[in-house]
Amino acid sequence: xxxxxxxxxAAVAALAGCGGVTxxxxxxxxxxxxxxxxxxxxxxxxGFARGTAARPKLTYVSEFDATTVSAYTSDNRKNEAPVxxxxxxxxxxxxxxxxxxxxxxxxxxxxxxxYGIATFAPSCGKAGxxxxxxxxxxxxxxxxxxxxYLTNLDNGSLPxxxxxxxxxAGSQPVGELTDPSAGEGLGVAVNSHxxxxxxTTNALTGHGQVIEFRKGRLPGRVLKATFMNSGFPGGVxxxxxxxxxxxxxxxxxxxxxxxxxxxxxxxSTISLKASAVYCTxxxxxxxxxxxxxxxxxxxxxxxxxxxYLYSYTSGIESSEDPIGIAVx
Amino acid sequence: xxxxxxxxxxxxxxxxxxxxxxxGPPMLLGQSVAPAKGGDLLYVTTPDETWIFTxxxxxxxxxxxxxxxxxxxxxxxxxxxxxxxxxxxIVEIAHGGEAPIATLDDTGEVPESxxxxxxxxxxxxxxxxxxxxxxxxAIYQNAQGTPALYSDSAIYYYWFCGYDDRGNLFVDGINHSxxxxxxxxxxxxxxxxxxxxxxxxxxxGSVQWDGTYIxxxxxxxxxxxxxxxxxxxxxxxxxxxLDGWRTSRRxxxxxxxxxxxxxxxxxxxxxxxxxxxYPAGGNPTKIITGYFGGTFYVDGETVSVASxxxxxxxxxxxxxxxxxxxxxxxxxxxxxxxxxxxxPVGTLAGFKxxxxxxxxxAGDVWIADYEGLAVVEYAHGGSKPxxxxxxxxxxVGCSIDPAxxxxxxGNDAAxxxxxxxxxxxxxxxxxxxxxEACYRLWQPGYDSAGNLYxxxxxxxxxxxxxxxxxGATSLATISTDATIDFPGGVMWDGKYITLSDQQALSTDxxxxxxxQAKRTGSGLRIVGSxxxxxxxxxxxxxxxxxxxxVGTKNTPANNKQGTVVAGANVWCPSTFEYWAYPAGGRFxxxxxxxxxxxxxxxxxxxx
Numbered sequence: 001x002x003x004x005x006x007x008x009x010a011a012v013a014a015l016a017g018c019g020g021v022t023x024x025x026x027x028x029x030x031x032x033x034x035x036x037x038x039x040x041x042x043x044x045x046x047g048f049a050r051g052t053a054a055r056p057k058l059t060y061v062s063e064f065d066a067t068t069v070s071a072y073t074s075d076n077r078k079n080e081a082p083v084x085x086x087x088x089x090x091x092x093x094x095x096x097x098x099x100x101x102x103x104x105x106x107x108x109x110x111x112x113x114x115y116g117i118a119t120f121a122p123s124c125g126k127a128g129x130x131x132x133x134x135x136x137x138x139x140x141x142x143x144x145x146x147x148x149y150l151t152n153l154d155n156g157s158l159p160x161x162x163x164x165x166x167x168x169a170g171s172q173p174v175g176e177l178t179d180p181s182a183g184e185g186l187g188v189a190v191n192s193h194x195x196x197x198x199x200t201t202n203a204l205t206g207h208g209q210v211i212e213f214r215k216g217r218l219p220g221r222v223l224k225a226t227f228m229n230s231g232f233p234g235g236v237x238x239x240x241x242x243x244x245x246x247x248x249x250x251x252x253x254x255x256x257x258x259x260x261x262x263x264x265x266x267x268s269t270i271s272l273k274a275s276a277v278y279c280t281x282x283x284x285x286x287x288x289x290x291x292x293x294x295x296x297x298x299x300x301x302x303x304x305x306x307x308y309l310y311s312y313t314s315g316i317e318s319s320e321d322p323i324g325i326a327v328x
Numbered sequence: 329x330x331x332x333x334x335x336x337x338x339x340x341x342x343x344x345x346x347x348x349x350x351x352g353p354p355m356l357l358g359q360s361v362a363p364a365k366g367g368d369l370l371y372v373t374t375p376d377e378t379w380i381f382t383x384x385x386x387x388x389x390x391x392x393x394x395x396x397x398x399x400x401x402x403x404x405x406x407x408x409x410x411x412x413x414x415x416x417x418i419v420e421i422a423h424g425g426e427a428p429i430a431t432l433d434d435t436g437e438v439p440e441s442x443x444x445x446x447x448x449x450x451x452x453x454x455x456x457x458x459x460x461x462x463x464x465x466a467i468y469q470n471a472q473g474t475p476a477l478y479s480d481s482a483i484y485y486y487w488f489c490g491y492d493d494r495g496n497l498f499v500d501g502i503n504h505s506x507x508x509x510x511x512x513x514x515x516x517x518x519x520x521x522x523x524x525x526x527x528x529x530x531x532x533g534s535v536q537w538d539g540t541y542i543x544x545x546x547x548x549x550x551x552x553x554x555x556x557x558x559x560x561x562x563x564x565x566x567x568x569x570l571d572g573w574r575t576s577r578r579x580x581x582x583x584x585x586x587x588x589x590x591x592x593x594x595x596x597x598x599x600x601x602x603x604x605x606y607p608a609g610g611n612p613t614k615i616i617t618g619y620f621g622g623t624f625y626v627d628g629e630t631v632s633v634a635s636x637x638x639x640x641x642x643x644x645x646x647x648x649x650x651x652x653x654x655x656x657x658x659x660x661x662x663x664x665x666x667x668x669x670x671x672p673v674g675t676l677a678g679f680k681x682x683x684x685x686x687x688x689x690a691g692d693v694w695i696a697d698y699e700g701l702a703v704v705e706y707a708h709g710g711s712k713p714x715x716x717x718x719x720x721x722x723x724v725g726c727s728i729d730p731a732x733x734x735x736x737x738g739n740d741a742a743x744x745x746x747x748x749x750x751x752x753x754x755x756x757x758x759x760x761x762x763x764e765a766c767y768r769l770w771q772p773g774y775d776s777a778g779n780l781y782x783x784x785x786x787x788x789x790x791x792x793x794x795x796x797x798x799g800a801t802s803l804a805t806i807s808t809d810a811t812i813d814f815p816g817g818v819m820w821d822g823k824y825i826t827l828s829d830q831q832a833l834s835t836d837x838x839x840x841x842x843x844q845a846k847r848t849g850s851g852l853r854i855v856g857s858x859x860x861x862x863x864x865x866x867x868x869x870x871x872x873x874x875x876x877x878v879g880t881k882n883t884p885a886n887n888k889q890g891t892v893v894a895g896a897n898v899w900c901p902s903t904f905e906y907w908a909y910p911a912g913g914r915f916x917x918x919x920x921x922x923x924x925x926x927x928x929x930x931x932x933x934x935x
Contacts, residue, residue: 181375203414205416224456225485227438228460229436229460265459
């Protein structure tokens with residue numbers, strides 16, 4: 001089975017995926033009444049980390065055709081092999097971590113039990129609760145306190161949606177967000193104000209854009225400053241200054257960086273040596289790692305300067321459709 | 329009466345009490361718009377729908393689907409332009425209409441907002457730009473064709489543009505650093521001139537001429553600033569504070585219309601439209617709420633008003649030899665075109681259902697103002713009435729006696745029989761002619777001998793023709809061998825007096841027929857006929873209320889049979905067609921920018 005994201009993106013460029021990460025520092029209430037309601041159900045919790053004990057700095061990498069998510073020493077200049085692996089997982093796409101170090105991976109559950117989000121305790125720990133997604137193709141998760149967001153790549157019909165889960169309220173989504181301009185959902189990220197940002201294709205043009213949901217609530221608003229006129233969107237992420245980083249897959253792949261309130265032209269641009277769908281900032285935010293799906297490598301750049309630093313390839317195969325990347 | 333049939337808006341309105349007044353949704357939502365006639369209309373666009381309300385009352389009229397709608401604008405004719413991102417075009421919709429009457433291509437751009445030049449009809453479109461490429465301003469000459477593109481190196485993202493009353497275009501946006509930029513594209517200049525304001529605009533919003541000053545909305549300050557521009561300097565000479573406006577600062581359009589500032593979103597949420605007093609400001613005086621889809625993904629960011637507006641006329645209109653005048657019930661205006669080219673050259677406002685028309689020898693145009701209970705005279709190419717004669721009924725049309733210059737007007741009555749009023753030399757007090765046998769009358773027409781005819785119905789709907797012979801003092805029936813299924817106008821074609829049948833039955837169905845007739849001792853005898861074919865969908869849906877036969881001279885002076893019939897087809901909204909005369913058949917050409925609901929027409933020839 002191939003990567004569903006790949007199939008859609010193939011027209012633009014050969015693609016293997018990855019995943020964006022947001023690590024907000026404060027919890028917020030679950031999305032409010034402006035979110036379309038879903039029927040909640042209880043989840044069973046099994047050893048999920050909720051403490052903030054010191055943890056090794058790791059970079060997780062997912063490959064769509066692999067059955068585990070590999071973790072590397074974060075500053076892996078020596079191209080060392082993965083230090084551990086989380087799994088098993090089935091068809092993983094984008095991945096994210098929360099502030100406790102728990103790993104969230106958009107997956108298809110094994111045995112064709114549907115799609116959703118698989119979770120794992122920090123540092124390749126044991127599996128945690130799962131979150132179900134019954135309608136679309138889960139692409140990328142983001143966590144904001146006890147709220148979990150999941151963008152679908154495709155719902156099978158327009159517009160595509162972001163599902164909203166209450167981590168404490170079971171495996172079913174409690175709401176969903178959408179916008180009539182959303183074509184395909186690629187990435188989600190949350191800034192320090194708990195505003196959700198969603199990278200999508202524009203349903204009419206097919207080009208990239210970012211939609212903002214203030215406080216994670218409807219209605220969404222397209223950030224016109226993020227309109228792209230070519231290429232295909234990738235993920236989104238924030239730095240500690242709340243700058244919005246928008247990954248764009250194009251003939252000249254790049255990360256466009258927008259300063260708050262995200263209505264001005266890009267403050268800067270990082271040119272990537274090869275296309276990636278997702279990138280993630282190191283914990284100290286001095287490096288940004290992008291998962292190069294063409295070459296099967298994690299490419300490290302200085303942040304915010306954007307200078308290319310190094311790559312590592314150990315255990316990553318371009319044929320396995322590398323896609324998600326996140327740090328712990 | 330068929331000729332008076334009109335499409336009625338389906339609007340239902342539920343009002344909600346409160347301060348400010350809140351206008352709530354109707355029981356029916358989601359229906360497509362029915363053409364709304366008359367008066368000003370408020371257009372509100374959401375990404376996928378356009379919502380229409382009366383203005384200033386705010387009554388819901390209807391809604392229709394659009395695609396990727398941005399900030400609309402309207403022109404001096406009340407036509408509305410809606411920029412669409414995705415289709416990358418600008419659709420033009422006639423005032424009160426639903427279907428686009430034109431589409432302007434803007435491929436590869438992000439059309440964000442627009443403004444119509446009141447002096448030329450040119451349309452400027454602010455193209456926002458992309459993260460990887462700055463935007464520009466596209467100007468479509470006469471709102472048609474391929475645009476000329478203009479860019480200002482100081483502006484990266486273009487937000488709004490607005491023309492002043494002289495045709496200078498003002499634009500705002502932001503530069504590479506996100507700082508506001510305000511610039512002018514002078515009327516005769518091909519390059520932008522950046523304008524330094526004496527105070528900083530925090531978040532540039534709408535740009536619009538308020539009649540005295542160019543204004544800039546500052547979305548962050550929640551204010552509208554009035555700017556006096558001198559060269560490259562702009563001085564804010566006044567500010568209107570919009571209290572309670574909780575803007576999202578993402579480019580919602582504000583719109584000034586008379587003494588009202590209309591803004592979305594209002595103080596409460598994105599699904600509302602608020603009216604603020606302008607220039608006084610303060611709190612909103614009215615809120616429209618509960619519309620705009622009522623769904624979770626409503627954007628509700630744009631507002632525009634298609635104005636009933638004022639009369640205007642191009643300075644060149646008087647010099648145009650042939651002018652076409654078209655009465656429009658949808659807008660209560662008469663639109664004026666260059667007959668030869670079809671280009672709009674003016675609009676006459678101030679009517680209440682303008683109807684039939686006639687011209688005198690000099691080319692002055694008389695227009696029946698049906699609900700206004702008057703006939704109004706305009707000089708060829710003039711924008712101000714020369715004379716207004718009050719009628720004793722609802723005037724449907726008129727004719728000028730070629731011999732005397734008398735003006736005859738056919739009137740409907742509020743009750744009882746209609747009548748014909750005749751003003752000697754088109755002035756003074758009229759003589760009144762009525763006859764129970766001539767119960768309902770259509771537009772009358774003089775022949776070259778000064779005999780006046782009108783098609784009529786009896787009280788019980790028998791159709792025929794009535795006459796006031798030259799020099800006579802009474803209105804009476806006259807026999808004719810014409811079979812009239814549905815009466816229409818009478819007109820001199822330069823050779824014959826013509827009768828018309830709005831609903832003639834032919835092998836192709838219902839069409840409009842024109843019968844050429846001669847006055848004989850026994851009445852009107854038909855000597856020829858002209859069939860007008862090919863409506864909007866089928867051959868048989870042609871209904872011209874009072875076909876106008878165009879000759880080389882104005883009707884009363886015309887002594888050579890005309891060669892063209894011009895007429896609005898009331899079965900097909902927004903269509904106005906031309907047929908060869910007297911050959912008839914399929915129409916030979918159409919007026920491109922026809923009004924929505926045209927009911928009368930004339931061609932004035934300057935003498």
